C-alpha cells in the first residue's frame with residue numbers, strides 16, 4: 001500500500017494540466033451501455049474509478065479498447081447479467097449502469113453500491129425515477145431488481161432534490177422511453193450537461209441541459225459517436241487551493257473559468273488573484289490567507305467536493321471561518337486528521353468553525369475518502385516538517401498523478417510503497 005511523504009513549506013510555482021472530469025467520465029461510460037453502436041470517449045482521466053467503471057461495463061459484455069486518442073466502447077453484445085458486490089462496492093457511481101441496462105433490455109439486477117464513506121448516500125431517487133418511467137423496482141438481499149412490462153414510458157418526473165446521479169439516471173433511461181420525458185428539479189452541474197452532450201452525439205434528443213427542466217424525446221435512434229469530456233473542475237479547484245495554501249502561483253491549464261465561478265469568488269475573498277490565462281486560469285496566492293464563510297450547495301453554488309480542500313486553507317487563515325456542509329451529512333471526516341496537524345476546528349452538526357492558526361505541523365495522518373485525503377495533502381504542503389499520508393489509494397480514485405503534478409510545481413512530495 002502506498003504512502004505519500006510530504007515536507008511542507010515550498011511555495012508552488014508552475015502549470016498543471018487539468019485532466020478530464022472523473023464525474024463526467026463515469027456516467028458517459030455507463031451511457032455507452034445504451035447503444036448498439038460504438039462510443040469513443042476522449043479525455044478520460046487516468047484514475048482508478050474510471051478503470052473500475054470500464055471493468056464493470058466489460059463484465060456486462062462491453063468491449064473496451066484504449067488507443068492513443070481515447071477509449072472506444074462497443075456495447076453491441078451486452079447482456080444485463082449480474083456483477084457481484086465485490087466489483088461495485090468500491091464505487092457508488094456503479095449505480096449509473098442500472099438505468100441504461102433496464103431501459104435497453106427491460107430488466108436489470110444490480111448490486112446496491114458502495115463508495116465514499118460520506119454519509120448514508122441512498123439511491124432511492126434513482127429507483128423512484130425508474131418507477132416513474134414505468135419500471136417495477138425492488139431491493140432484494142442487497143440487489144436492486146428492476147423490470148419493465150413492455151418497455152419504459154415517457155412521463156413527468158419531479159426530483160425531490162437536484163441529485164446529480166438521479167438526474168443522470170433519468171436522462172439515460174428516458175432515451176429508451178416511449179414518448180417524451182420531462183425531468184423537473186434536475187441538477188444543473190456541468191457533468192450533467194456534458195452527459196446530455198454525449199447522449200446527443202449518440203443520437204438522443206435532449207433540451208434544457210444546464211437548467212432545472214430537462215426534456216428527452218425518447219425512442220432514440222442510436223449512432224456511433226465520439227465525445228470529449230469536460231475538464232475536471234474539482235481537480236482545478238484543488239490545485240487552486242494548493243497555490244493559495246503555499247502562497248504560490250499555479251496555471252490551471254485547460255480549466256474552464258465558467259465552471260468555477262463560485263469557487264473563484266471564494267478564492268478571491270480569501271486573498272487570491274485570479275485571471276484568465278491563454279491556456280486556462282491562473283491563480284496567484286498571497287502570503288496570508290483571509291478567512292471565509294463557505295456553504296456547500298448544488299451547482300452553481302460552492303461544490304461539496306471542494307469543501308475539505310478549502311477547510312485546509314481556512315486552517316491557516318488570519319481569523320475564523322465558518323464552513324457549512326449542506327449536501328452530505330457526514331463529510332467532515334478530515335477534521336480529526338487536520339487536528340493532528342495542529343488545526344483548530346470546532347464541529348457543530350453540519351457546521352465547522354475553523355480558527356486560523358499561523359502554522360500547522362507535519363504528522364502521520366490517514367486518508368479516509370477521496371476529497372478528505374487530498375485536503376490532508378494540501379495541509380501537509382503548508383505544514384512545517386514532514387507528514388506521512390497513508391491509504392493513498394483513496395487519492396488514486398480521482399486524481400491523475402497527483403504527486404507528479406505537485407512535484408513539478410516544486411512540492412517536496414514522495415510516493416513510497418510500504
Ligand code: UD1
Nearest residue numbers: 023093121122123124125126163164165166304305327328
Ligand atoms: C455526485 C458526484 C459527487 C458529488 C455529488 C454532489 C459523481 C460520480 N459523484 O454524486 O462527487 O459530491 O454529486 O455534487 O458524479 N440523494 C438521495 N437519494 C438518492 C440520490 C441522492 O437522498 O437517490 C442525496 C444524497 O445523499 C445527497 C444529495 O442527494 O445528500 C446529493 O447527492 P447527488 O447529487 O445524487 O450526488 P451523487 O450523484 O451521488
